Amino acid sequence: MKEVHSDSLLSVRSITKAFSANKVLKGIDLDLNRGDVLALIGGNGAGKSTLMKIIMGIYQQDEGDIFMSGELINMSKPSIALAHGIYLVPQEPMLFPNMNVLENIVMGFKENPKTLQKRLKDLMKQLEWVIDLNRKAESLSIAEQQLVEILRGLLRNSNILILDEPTSSLTFNEVKSLFKIVEDLKQKGIGIIYITHRLTEVFTIANRVAIMSDGLITLSGPVENFDYDMLVRGLLPDEVTMAEHSTENKSKPVDYANAKPVFEVKNLCGNGFHDISLSVYAGEILGLAGVVGAGRTELATSIFGQDELLSGSVSIDGVDITGLNTRDVMDKGLSYVPEDRFLHGIFGISDVATNTTSSKLRNMSKFFIQYKQEQEITAQYVKLFRTKVTGHDQLMSSLSGGNQQKVVIARALATEPKVLILDEPTRGIDAGARGDVYAIIQELKSKGIAILLISSDFEEIVELSDRALSMFSGKINREFSKNEITQDNLMAAAFGVTKGRVVNA
Amino acid sequence: MHKQRSIPRATTSIIFLVLMFLGVGLINPAFLDINNILLSLNSGVVFTIVAIGIAFVIITGEIDVSVGATVGMTAAICGNFVRDGHPFLGLSIAVLVGVGIGVINGFGVAYMKIPSIIMTLGTNGIIRGMIYVYTGGRWIENLPMEFKSLSQAQFMGTFTWFYLLTLIAMILIYVVMNRTMIGRYFRAVGDNANGATLLGIPVKGTKMVAFMLSGLFASIGGIMYTSRVGFITPIAGMGYEMKVIAACVLGGISLSGGVGSVIGASVGAAIMASISRILVFLGFPSDYDNTITGILLIIIVVFDSVIQHRSAEKMRKQRLAAKVVHSETASEVREHA
Numbered sequence: 001m002k003e004v005h006s007d008s009l010l011s012v013r014s015i016t017k018a019f020s021a022n023k024v025l026k027g028i029d030l031d032l033n034r035g036d037v038l039a040l041i042g043g044n045g046a047g048k049s050t051l052m053k054i055i056m057g058i059y060q061q062d063e064g065d066i067f068m069s070g071e072l073i074n075m076s077k078p079s080i081a082l083a084h085g086i087y088l089v090p091q092e093p094m095l096f097p098n099m100n101v102l103e104n105i106v107m108g109f110k111e112n113p114k115t116l117q118k119r120l121k122d123l124m125k126q127l128e129w130v131i132d133l134n135r136k137a138e139s140l141s142i143a144e145q146q147l148v149e150i151l152r153g154l155l156r157n158s159n160i161l162i163l164d165e166p167t168s169s170l171t172f173n174e175v176k177s178l179f180k181i182v183e184d185l186k187q188k189g190i191g192i193i194y195i196t197h198r199l200t201e202v203f204t205i206a207n208r209v210a211i212m213s214d215g216l217i218t219l220s221g222p223v224e225n226f227d228y229d230m231l232v233r234g235l236l237p238d239e240v241t242m243a244e245h246s247t248e249n250k251s252k253p254v255d256y257a258n259a260k261p262v263f264e265v266k267n268l269c270g271n272g273f274h275d276i277s278l279s280v281y282a283g284e285i286l287g288l289a290g291v292v293g294a295g296r297t298e299l300a301t302s303i304f305g306q307d308e309l310l311s312g313s314v315s316i317d318g319v320d321i322t323g324l325n326t327r328d329v330m331d332k333g334l335s336y337v338p339e340d341r342f343l344h345g346i347f348g349i350s351d352v353a354t355n356t357t358s359s360k361l362r363n364m365s366k367f368f369i370q371y372k373q374e375q376e377i378t379a380q381y382v383k384l385f386r387t388k389v390t391g392h393d394q395l396m397s398s399l400s401g402g403n404q405q406k407v408v409i410a411r412a413l414a415t416e417p418k419v420l421i422l423d424e425p426t427r428g429i430d431a432g433a434r435g436d437v438y439a440i441i442q443e444l445k446s447k448g449i450a451i452l453l454i455s456s457d458f459e460e461i462v463e464l465s466d467r468a469l470s471m472f473s474g475k476i477n478r479e480f481s482k483n484e485i486t487q488d489n490l491m492a493a494a495f496g497v498t499k500g501r502v503v504n505a
Numbered sequence: 506m507h508k509q510r511s512i513p514r515a516t517t518s519i520i521f522l523v524l525m526f527l528g529v530g531l532i533n534p535a536f537l538d539i540n541n542i543l544l545s546l547n548s549g550v551v552f553t554i555v556a557i558g559i560a561f562v563i564i565t566g567e568i569d570v571s572v573g574a575t576v577g578m579t580a581a582i583c584g585n586f587v588r589d590g591h592p593f594l595g596l597s598i599a600v601l602v603g604v605g606i607g608v609i610n611g612f613g614v615a616y617m618k619i620p621s622i623i624m625t626l627g628t629n630g631i632i633r634g635m636i637y638v639y640t641g642g643r644w645i646e647n648l649p650m651e652f653k654s655l656s657q658a659q660f661m662g663t664f665t666w667f668y669l670l671t672l673i674a675m676i677l678i679y680v681v682m683n684r685t686m687i688g689r690y691f692r693a694v695g696d697n698a699n700g701a702t703l704l705g706i707p708v709k710g711t712k713m714v715a716f717m718l719s720g721l722f723a724s725i726g727g728i729m730y731t732s733r734v735g736f737i738t739p740i741a742g743m744g745y746e747m748k749v750i751a752a753c754v755l756g757g758i759s760l761s762g763g764v765g766s767v768i769g770a771s772v773g774a775a776i777m778a779s780i781s782r783i784l785v786f787l788g789f790p791s792d793y794d795n796t797i798t799g800i801l802l803i804i805i806v807v808f809d810s811v812i813q814h815r816s817a818e819k820m821r822k823q824r825l826a827a828k829v830v831h832s833e834t835a836s837e838v839r840e841h842a
Contacts, residue, residue: 058702079705092824094700096693097816098763107693108704110686138816142827152704272825298825474829 004067008033009191010055010086010160015064017050024050026215028064032160032191037182039202039223040195042212043235043291043456043491048195051212052162056088057081082108087153091164093145097138104137105152120155127154127181143174150181161185162193167201168293179205197291199231199495211235232492254284254466262450263334263419265303268312272298273474276312280419280450285441287465288454289490295474296454297339300421304336305329316419330359335412337405339423339454346396346404353378353392359411381410385440402433409440420444423454438464458490472496515769518756522776525783533786541782543664549778550667551576551726551733553771556749556756557675558722560770561715563753566695566762567614567621569716571606572723572749574632576742579603579727581636584645584737587652596728603724604717606632611716615709629746636739645737656732667729671771678767691715695762744795751802752777760806761813 004011010032017025024047032038042048053059055066057075066073068084075081081088095104106116124131129147140148146166153161163182167175182192182205194206202209203223210220211234219226219234261279268276273295280286290296301307303314305326313322321332347355356378378392385406389399396404405425412420422441426434441464445451455461461468468480470493478493530537555572562569579599586595606628613624658666682688693701694711701708726745731737749770756773758765780801781794 056703077705078703082705088703090703094697094703096696096700096763097820098696098759099689099692103689106686107689107701108686108706113686138820142824271822272829274829295825295829474825 004070005031007069008067009036009069011067011070012051012055013065013067015051015054015061015066017047017054017059017062024215025054025061028212028215028217030210030217030220032193034159034189034191035186036208037186037192037194037206038208038210039206040193040210040212041197041199041202041231041235046212047215048212049164052088052164052193052195055081055086055162082156085157085159086162087156087158087160088162089146089149089153089164089166091166091168093142093149095137095140095145095148098136100134100136101131101140101148102133104148105133105155109155116155120151123151123154127184143178146178154185158190160191160193162195164195165197165293166194167196167198197293197495199228199497202226202231228492228497232488232495232497235491235495236487254281256281259284262317263452264313264315266313266315268299268303268314269310270298270302271307271310273302273471276476278452278469278476280452282418282450283445283448284466285445285451285453285464287461287468287485288452288471289456289458289461289468289494290454290471291456291494294471294494296471297423298474299471300336300423300452300454301338303329304334304421330415330417333416333418334421335359335415335417335419336421337408337412337423337425339427346408350396351393352382352387352389352396352399352407355396355407356381356410357414359415377414378410381407381413384443385410386436400429400433402429402436405429405433405437406440409437413444417449419450419452421452421454424456425453426455426457426460456494458487458494461485461490462487470494515757515766515772518769518772518776521755522772522779525776525779529783529786536783536786545779545782546775547665547668548782549774550665550671551730552745552748552752552778553668553671553774554674554729555723555726555745556752556770556774557671557678557767558719558726559746559749560753560758560765560767561691561718562621563750563758563760564691564695564762564765565712565715566698567712567715568750568760569610569625569719570622570746570750571610571625571629571632572719572726573742573745573747574629574636575603575606575720575723576727576730576745577636577737577740578606578632578639579724580730580734580737580741581640581645581739583728583731584648585640587731588645588648590649592652599728600721600724603720603722603727605720606723607717607720608713610720611713614716615712636741640737640739642739644739646735648731648735652732653735656729667733675767675771682767692763695764697763747795747802748777748798749774751798751805754802754805754809759809759813761810 004013008031010030012028012030015025015028016023028047028051030038030051040048050059054061055075057078057080060076066075073080073084096107099107102117102120105120106113109116120133129151131144131147137145137148150161166178182194185192186207194201196202206223208221209223209226209231211218211231213235219230259281262282263280265276265278276299278286278288288296298307302309305324305328309323313320315321316333319332321329321334324332347358350358353374357374375392381387382389382392387403387406387410389403396407399407409422409425425441426437429437438460441451441453453461453464462485465485466482468485468490469476470478470480470490472494473496477496480489526537526542535541555576559569559572579602582602583595583599586592586598610621610625610628613619613628614621656665656667660666660669682691690701690706690711693704693706694708698708701711727742730741734741752773753765753770754760754773755776756765756769756771758769758773777798780797781791784791784793784797
């Protein structure tokens with residue numbers, strides 16, 4: 001264990017945390033000094049949020065200690081963290097929408113409201129921030145909400161501020177003013193943990209960097225010791241940093257010469273994505289790489305008729321399906337396997353057969369559901385996918401994650417689609433089942449289905465895709481031909497770095 | 506950004522109440538007699554006090570459908586002891602039982618994570634059953650005159666002391682809820698429980714207190730009921746839960762929590778109580794009373810949820826749009842680079 005210095009604001013030592021069998025943090029050491037801006041970067045699921053929640057007292061660590069100024073603290077609840085001057089500005093601001101700005105800021109304080117208001121006015125004057133204290137929080141823009149969150153933190157005389165992807169929903173000018181504030185706070189000796197997905201910000205704002213990957217801090221040090229390439233490499237899993245092409249794509253190449261795209265998206269705009277154009281050919285897997293929040297899922301669900309499209313067009317085999325409702329989109333030959341299995345994917349207390357055929361109920365019921373047909377379709381997919389079930393009447397919720405996912409894919413296929421959108425098809429399932437799902441995807445490809453594979457697991461994209469696109473902040477920022485698809489390239493593009501040049505200043 | 510000031514929902518309810526009185530007055534001018542108006546308000550005193558209590562629970566985003574049974578149970582206890590000549594003991598036990606029911610509800614909802622509609626539906630059934638056990642299914646009658654006349658004691662014409670006490674309670678609670686930090690916890694918890702947790706606000710404790718207050722006020726309502734009605738049947742207080750929930754919603758308290766005040770709840774209760782009288786003045790049979798209450802409740806709840814949904818949807822779109830706008834400015838930067 002590293003020694004704990006009494007002059008460091010915050011030191012965490014050997015923190016581990018597991019959720020049931022899933023080890024999320026595997027021994028984290030981290031130090032924050034006065035006036036530090038520590039950039040914490042890492043992919044989705046690296047454990048950043050869990051670590052921050054432990055520091056905030058929302059979760060309790062399994063092992064390890066948290067020290068503040070050298071003193072051991074038992075962070076058993078958020079009020080203890082707050083009392084020690086730690087304040088977390090969450091990624092999505094957590095305001096009280098029905099209260100006004102003033103009420104939002106002073107909520108939870110025990111001091112006299114008059115002196116509190118005076119302190120607030122002084123603080124705002126000092127920061128040169130103007131915001132109407134009587135406005136209702138729900139009328140504020142996201143940037144304004146974030147300012148309110150930061151004011152809350154500062155008014156508590158916090159000496160440690162945790163900013164969780166503060167710029168992810170800010171406009172360019174708002175980012176500039178936020179950076180000015182961070183610079184100010186740094187001068188005042190406040191320690192800041194700055195979580196971000198935008199590598200350029202690291203060099204603009206931070207003086208120290210820590211890279212998290214798979215529950216460990218893989219690299220850390222002063223920002224001068226890093227460049228873009230090092231950051232990108234630090235984000236990749238260990239094995240890959242050595243060789244660029246570690247995972248091999250064994251699938252048959254697509255013959256583009258005679259092929260016509262089955263699925264075409266032209267200049268599509270919607271809530272959370274802008275000007276998306278892509279096409280998928282029959283028997284092709286098009287990978288769409290991007291971190292969570294890049295707008296990938298919004299794109300898929302909007303095409304699937306779950307949200308409105310603002311402009312642009314979507315077509316299957318030349319037939320326009322733009323803006324149709326979900327039922328019609330499915331009838332025209334598109335199926336979608338959703339990202340969150342538990343939220344949108346499964347009917348947990350129904351059996352396997354019901355789940356498999358739930359997507360084509362309309363086609364197989366005259367008035368009563370055709371029991372025989374239901375069983376046949378189920379049997380076909382259980383066999384094809386080697387799904388481990390005790391019977392067609394086994395409850396969906398009692399299957400393992402991998403087998404649930406197989407049933408969900410079977411359900412999507414039961415409508416015999418021409419185009420299949422898979423959104424994070426292997427999230428949260430074990431390695432064995434992952435192999436099975438990959439085999440299924442390859443088999444669908446060989447059957448001539450056009451597949452759009454959305455994933456933040458770049459290894460998966462490398463292994464499966466014939467072509468790939470990367471999505472960053474709601475737009476497609478790069479296309480990759482098959483031999484360009486490497487984890488390095490995908491990672492760089494998904495974090496906004498394109499060809500050494502930087503997307504975001 | 507434009508400045509936004511909305512009228513408090515309680516104000517809208519007061520206007521509605523006044524218009525309702527004026528409207529009925531047009532058809533039957535006798536309704537606008539000052540004595541009649543005060544009688545209308547007085548007849549709603551039990552609703553008002555119970556509505557003030559349940560308002561705490563609804564503002565924290567939960568619901569309590571056991572208040573009607575609590576009114577019945579505490580009325581039975583109070584009536585029983587008063588009849589046997591122990592009025593103070595009776596009042597104390599009634600209040601303790603009311604708070605006790607609140608503790609059980611609060612424990613189930615806040616700590617055991619039972620959905621409040623289920624938890625309180627369960628306690629509602631239990632208490633209703635226990636009323637029969639306690640009273641043996643018999644009416645409690647022959648209460649001493651002095652106790653019954655308490656509810657008739659008046660000052661300033663027909664304005665009863667009970668109503669004055671209720672008004673004082675309402676104003677005190679309004680001040681506590683809006684001018685003290687602790688009072689604001691209720692709205693904070695109902696508005697955004699996760700956000701409240703992050704600020705170190707005791708979410709569970711706040712919910713617990715809300716249910717205890719709901720039970721406390723229901724028991725005061727039960728005591729007032731005993732004095733006003735003068736006899737207790739095993740079905741006393743039946744259906745009060747719907748009336749007081751409707752009263753809160755009418756008074757601008759949102760069922761999704763975080764919005765509203767006890768003043769709104771009181772105005773809503775006055776509207777609810779007036780409806781019964783209005784039916785009489787308009788020549789309808791009072792059988793329509795519950796039906797109209799139910800219809801009003803549904804209309805307002807639908808209206809409320811449409812508004813809530815719209816604003817949530819607007820926020821979501823704005824949030825997503827902000828992400829894309831950013832990348833537009835970012836790509837301009839790249840072109841200049």
